[in-house]
Structures are given as structure tokens and as C-alpha cells.
Amino acid sequence: xxxxxxxxxxxxxxxxxxxxxxxxxxxxxxxxxxxxxxxxxxxxxxxxxxxxxxxxxxxxxxxxxxxxxxxxxxxxxxxxxxxxxxxxxxxxxxxxxxxxxxxxxxxxxxxxxxxxxxxxxxxxxxxxxxxxxxxxxxxxxxxxxxxxxxxxxxxxxxxxxxxxxxxxxx
Numbered sequence: 001x002x003x004x005x006x007x008x009x010x011x012x013x014x015x016x017x018x019x020x021x022x023x024x025x026x027x028x029x030x031x032x033x034x035x036x037x038x039x040x041x042x043x044x045x046x047x048x049x050x051x052x053x054x055x056x057x058x059x060x061x062x063x064x065x066x067x068x069x070x071x072x073x074x075x076x077x078x079x080x081x082x083x084x085x086x087x088x089x090x091x092x093x094x095x096x097x098x099x100x101x102x103x104x105x106x107x108x109x110x111x112x113x114x115x116x117x118x119x120x121x122x123x124x125x126x127x128x129x130x131x132x133x134x135x136x137x138x139x140x141x142x143x144x145x146x147x148x149x150x151x152x153x154x155x156x157x158x159x160x161x162x163x164x165x166x167x168x169x170x
Contacts, residue, residue, distance in 0.1 A: 032071045035088075037150050038136050039165035043070040044097075044148075044156065046090040046115055072097070074130075078121050085127035085142045089118055096126040099158040101144045110157035111146050136168035 035044040073089040076082045088097035095115035105111065118126060124143035131138040138161070139148035146158035147167045161167065 031074050033074050034070050035072060035137075035139070035148075035169045037166065038168035038170060040150060040152060040154070042150070042154060044072070044150075044169070045070050046095070079127065080121040082127075083142075085124070085129055087118060087126055088128055088139075090115060094118060097128065097148075098126050099141045099144055099146060099148075100125055101146060101158070107160050110149070110155075110159055111141075111144060113148060113156045113158050133168075136170050138167055139169055 036042070037044070071090075074086050075089060076086055079085065079087065089095065090097070094117065096118040097113065098116045099111050099113045101111035116126070125141065127142035128148070129140040129142060131140055140146070140161075141148075141158055144158060145160070147161050148156070148169065149159045149162075149164075149167050150156050151166060159167070
């Protein structure tokens with residue numbers, strides 16, 4: 001009788017452990033991602049030839065001749081209260097994808113998106129939520145609440161949510 005009771009308790013304890021294991025994130029912190037825009041098919045990039053290293057833009061996802069950076073390192077390492085947010089750090093230069101806007105800014109005016117040296121773990125302007133809608137991601141800036149957006153010219157900026165394909169990334 002005692003053995004049967006202990007066996008039942010073991011099953012009861014094992015089931016929550018299995019459920020917890022199945023809810024792990026789809027990718028680990030520190031993994032490499034390439035952000036391809038759904039509307040343009042272009043990839044979010046940084047031009048390594050840029051001396052300041054702050055330009056972002058869109059281009060064909062593989063350009064072997066120019067060797068643009070299209071690999072981004074997704075990380076939650078060393079973030080203060082990550083709360084599901086990630087930093088998007090470009091490969092070689094240690095700079096983070098950043099967007100600023102000021103309270104009271106016109107919501108129809110795009111906010112700049114650029115790279116800056118990754119700074120404080122509490123710099124929420126450098127952090128992005130990766131919101132999955134079932135077919136693509138929407139990258140929402142933690143501080144501003146604006147979404148990573150682009151256009152057919154390859155400009156990259158942030159705007160409030162508009163559910164358009166220019167704000168969808170895979």
C-alpha cells in the first residue's frame with residue numbers, strides 16, 4: 001500500500017516537471033538570428049565599413065562581396081529585469097540596435113533606429129520584445145513601445161504598431 005502511494009506521488013511530481021520543460025524558450029540567449037523583413041525580403045543589416053558603425057538599413061540578405069553584417073546576437077544576458085526583452089547586438093562591433101523617441105513626439109513621425117555601443121543593463125532603449133503573431137515577429141522597443149519598421153527604400157526606423165508587413169520580421 002505504501003509503495004503504491006509513493007508511486008502515485010512520483011507520477012504527480014513528474015508531470016509538472018515535464019510541463020515546465022516543454023515551456024522553455026524556442027532559442028537560447030546568445031543565439032544568432034537574421035531578421036528578414038516580410039514586405040521587402042531584405043535583411044536588417046549594419047554596414048561594417050561605416051567608421052562610426054551606427055548605420056542600419058536593409059539589403060539583400062546575402063551579399064558576399066560587401067560582407068554586410070546580417071547576423072544579430074539575441075541576448076538576455078546581463079539585463080536588469082529582462083521581462084522577456086532581448087538585446088540585438090550586431091556581430092563584430094559590439095553595438096546594440098537602439099531607438100529613441102521623446103514623450104509627446106508625433107506618433108506619425110518615425111523614430112530613428114541606429115546602433116550604439118551596448119551600455120547599461122538598464123538601458124531599455126537597447127532592448128526589444130520579440131512578439132510572435134503566428135507567422136512572423138514584431139520587434140517592439142522596450143522603452144518607447146514603437147515597432148521596428150522599414151520601407152521599400154530600405155530605411156529603418158520605429159513607428160507605433162500598424163499591423164503592416166513592413167513591421168513583420170522572420
